[in-house]
Amino acid sequence: MKIKVISKRKIFTDQNLKYWLLLPVFFVTLAVAIIPLVYSIGLSFFKWIVTRPDLPISFAGLGNWVYILGDMTFWEALSRTLIFTASVIVIEFSLGLGIALLLNRPFYGAKIILPLMILPVMLSPIVVGLMWRYLYNGDFGLIAWILKTIGFEKHSLLSDSSTALPAVLITDIWHWTPFIFILIFAGLHSLPGAPFEAARVDGATKGQIFRWVTLPLLKRVIMVAILLRTIDAFKIMDEIFIMTSGGPGRATETLSMLIYRQSFRYFTMGKGAVLAVVSFVVILFMCQYFIKFATGKKEA
Amino acid sequence: MKKVVLSLMIVFLVVGLSAYGFAWSLMEAARPYKGVTLHVSLMGGYEINTTLQKLTPEFTEQTGIKVVYDVVPYEETLEKHMILLATGTQAYDLLNIDNLWFGQYVGFLRPINDFMADTKLTAPDFDYEDFVPMMRTIYQWAEGEIYTFPEMYFFPVLMHRKDLLAEAGLALPNSTQEFYDWAAKLTRDTDGDGKTDIYGTTIQGRRTGVFDEILNWYWGAGGQVFDEYLHPVFNNDQFLKKLTIWCDLYKNGYAPPGATDYELGEAAAWFYQGNAAMSCNWSFTATWIENPELSKIVGKVGYMRFPKEDPSVQKYLREASTAMCLPKIARHKEAAYLLMQWFTSKEIQRRIQSEFKGASPPRFSVLEEFIDQYPTFRTHLDAAEKGQVRMVPKIVEWSEVDDLSALEFQRAMIGDISPKKALENAVEKVERMLKDKGYYIGDKKYPPLFTGRYQ
Numbered sequence: 142m143k144i145k146v147i148s149k150r151k152i153f154t155d156q157n158l159k160y161w162l163l164l165p166v167f168f169v170t171l172a173v174a175i176i177p178l179v180y181s182i183g184l185s186f187f188k189w190i191v192t193r194p195d196l197p198i199s200f201a202g203l204g205n206w207v208y209i210l211g212d213m214t215f216w217e218a219l220s221r222t223l224i225f226t227a228s229v230i231v232i233e234f235s236l237g238l239g240i241a242l243l244l245n246r247p248f249y250g251a252k253i254i255l256p257l258m259i260l261p262v263m264l265s266p267i268v269v270g271l272m273w274r275y276l277y278n279g280d281f282g283l284i285a286w287i288l289k290t291i292g293f294e295k296h297s298l299l300s301d302s303s304t305a306l307p308a309v310l311i312t313d314i315w316h317w318t319p320f321i322f323i324l325i326f327a328g329l330h331s332l333p334g335a336p337f338e339a340a341r342v343d344g345a346t347k348g349q350i351f352r353w354v355t356l357p358l359l360k361r362v363i364m365v366a367i368l369l370r371t372i373d374a375f376k377i378m379d380e381i382f383i384m385t386s387g388g389p390g391r392a393t394e395t396l397s398m399l400i401y402r403q404s405f406r407y408f409t410m411g412k413g414a415v416l417a418v419v420s421f422v423v424i425l426f427m428c429q430y431f432i433k434f435a436t437g438k439k440e441a
Numbered sequence: 442m443k444k445v446v447l448s449l450m451i452v453f454l455v456v457g458l459s460a461y462g463f464a465w466s467l468m469e470a471a472r473p474y475k476g477v478t479l480h481v482s483l484m485g486g487y488e489i490n491t492t493l494q495k496l497t498p499e500f501t502e503q504t505g506i507k508v509v510y511d512v513v514p515y516e517e518t519l520e521k522h523m524i525l526l527a528t529g530t531q532a533y534d535l536l537n538i539d540n541l542w543f544g545q546y547v548g549f550l551r552p553i554n555d556f557m558a559d560t561k562l563t564a565p566d567f568d569y570e571d572f573v574p575m576m577r578t579i580y581q582w583a584e585g586e587i588y589t590f591p592e593m594y595f596f597p598v599l600m601h602r603k604d605l606l607a608e609a610g611l612a613l614p615n616s617t618q619e620f621y622d623w624a625a626k627l628t629r630d631t632d633g634d635g636k637t638d639i640y641g642t643t644i645q646g647r648r649t650g651v652f653d654e655i656l657n658w659y660w661g662a663g664g665q666v667f668d669e670y671l672h673p674v675f676n677n678d679q680f681l682k683k684l685t686i687w688c689d690l691y692k693n694g695y696a697p698p699g700a701t702d703y704e705l706g707e708a709a710a711w712f713y714q715g716n717a718a719m720s721c722n723w724s725f726t727a728t729w730i731e732n733p734e735l736s737k738i739v740g741k742v743g744y745m746r747f748p749k750e751d752p753s754v755q756k757y758l759r760e761a762s763t764a765m766c767l768p769k770i771a772r773h774k775e776a777a778y779l780l781m782q783w784f785t786s787k788e789i790q791r792r793i794q795s796e797f798k799g800a801s802p803p804r805f806s807v808l809e810e811f812i813d814q815y816p817t818f819r820t821h822l823d824a825a826e827k828g829q830v831r832m833v834p835k836i837v838e839w840s841e842v843d844d845l846s847a848l849e850f851q852r853a854m855i856g857d858i859s860p861k862k863a864l865e866n867a868v869e870k871v872e873r874m875l876k877d878k879g880y881y882i883g884d885k886k887y888p889p890l891f892t893g894r895y896q
Binding site: 190191192193194195196204208212278279280296297299300301302386388389390391392402405406407408 | 840
């Protein structure tokens with residue numbers, strides 16, 4: 142019988158180098174992403190109540206799934222999260238793109254203004270949440286005072302179910318628009334000059350240049366920006382936890398807040414895992430769609 | 442004769458020295474644990490925990506046991522502890538908890554009956570029976586298993602501005618309806634600018650405060666939360682009436698507009714700043730209300746038990762307490778027990794009242810000793826002697842029952858749904874949750890301790 146001996150030279154070749162370099166990343170991804178994901182999916186089929194150590198962890202089949210999917214609270218939180226995500230993405234993208242186009246020219250004070258523009262994104266979500274909670278506070282908040290001065294009757298935007306979610310939305314927009322801005326701004330600076338030159342020579346208007354030259358060239362950058370923000374917006378937790386804890390009532394209860402409540406207030410880990418898996422699946426679908434859209438059609 | 446006297450003297454000397462040698466002292470009890478460092482998790486926001494930290498150097502000096510405190514915000518305590526306990530992490534030797542969560546902790550705690558029986562560890566004059574009976578019961582689980590000693594004893598009281606009620610010609614309210622009517626009459630614009638300056642009452646509209654407020658009114662009217670089979674039965678006219686009154690206080694502007702965000706601290710601050718005529722709040726907040734450094738209404742406040750509408754009801758005041766509990770996985774159990782015992786001893790509890798202007802002692806002897814110095818102690822003592830204090834139903838899932846219900850009531854408060862719908866939703870969700878947790882097994886009945894069904 143012949144035993145195939147693979148020499149060391151054949152293992153450590155230039156062709157195999159890329160795989161060796163990827164190996165650490167693979168193990169890290171396995172440890173912090175794949176294994177927890179598989180564990181969560183498995184956990185969603187088990188009944189585990191942390192505060193009942195007298196009850197052993199038991200197989201629940203689809204019990205947790207039926208419980209969660211049969212609860213209107215889940216569907217309301219999911220639709221609320223989707224509406225929130227869509228709203229912030231549209232507004233943040235519009236504002237980020239607009240500001241990037243506006244500042245994409247030499248202007249006096251650019252070295253000071255540009256860093257200040259991205260200051261909000263440097264703050265941690267907890268700090269942002271606290272800051273805006275105090276701004277909205279009906280007793281001493283600046284925003285509440287301004288609103289009362291102009292005749293707005295509500296005591297605090299965060300105390301009313303009709304204004305609480307928009308108030309959180311405004312906070313998120315303030316926090317993350319600079320992120321979209323900086324990505325698009327960097328993208329604009331990396332665009333080649335030749336297509337713009339050619340368009341101008343051909344007599345294209347500014348609007349036509351923007352629509353037929355700038356946007357197509359920026360497409361991949363825009364997709365990355367929107368994809369990253371969509372994932373983050375869908376998972377929003379920190380600001381809501383600090384500002385409203387999901388209230389008043391359920392007005393700002395997103396899917397992440399529901400996951401937190403099931404897992405760390407009620408300690409029903411199986412149900413928390415169901416919600417986490419649903420969240421993952423929704424994000425996965427969104428990512429698939431964006432990647433397909435970003436890489437699918439070739440330029441004419 | 443001389444020989445007899447000498448013999449007697451020797452006998453007395455020997456007995457006296459023996460007695461001295463065998464007398465219990467904290468120092469002697471702690472000798473085997475000298476040099477140990479205890480890690481204790483404390484809840485933030487409680488004055489008693491601040492006092493504990495101030496007094497601890499004395500404990501360390503006597504025992505040689507060092508104590509490191511980790512103060513955790515109240516809202517995060519349960520979550521943080523459960524994660525540690527579930528993962529078996531030996532982070533703390535003692536956990537400071539709200540008795541509301543005791544059912545969730547008990548599976549991870551170590552009973553202390555054996556330590557209490559150990560004459561080397563327990564002071565002979567500790568006097569466990571000196572604690573208010575309900576305060577002893579709430580920290581017991583299976584028959585006779587004791588898990589800790591209470592640090593505090595309090596319940597909600599109706600605090601009222603005696604001057605404002607007198608000015609309006611109002612006597613003390615006798616019912617929830619009168620309380621509402623009084624709140625309406627006492628809500629005033631004092632400077633004529635069209636804005637309310639004094640609200641009739643504060644209410645605690647935050648999720649963690651809602652159910653407790655309404656429960657006192659409901660229990661005082663003879664209401665029950667569960668039947669013998671642990672089915673929720675509070676979807677009735679009596680609870681609906683209380684819930685509607687509570688919602689109307691907010692909707693009609695008799696409670697501060699920010700009340701959806703108020704818990705006990707915010708409600709107390711609003712009241713002692715002179716912005717409300719009445720307040721239903723935990724009795725220990727009287728410490729802040731009578732503190733001239735904080736309060737604008739010192740000496741103007743009366744404290745009473747919320748009026749009960751059903752005279753036949755005995756137990757209706759929602760008890761509350763905090764305590765330090767011993768996890769099974771604690772590293773230094775005996776040393777932790779000594780700290781727990783020391784802090785809840787008569788001597789230290791007396792000092793908390795006399796030197797630190799106290800909180801709400803759980804001991805009869807201390808309540809009696811300081812009865813004239815603290816305005817709520819007479820009410821505390823009377824309620825304890827008459828057995829008027831009651832626990833919430835002692836099921837592990839009580840926090841979840843509270844949270845699920847409070848959420849619906851908060852929705853009614855802000856006008857998202859009607860109080861009737863809120864009550865229906867609350868009962869439906871509680872029933873569904875308890876069914877999922879496996880409580881409804883055939884015709885199984887549950888004891889009064891679980892269902893809360895005692896008069």
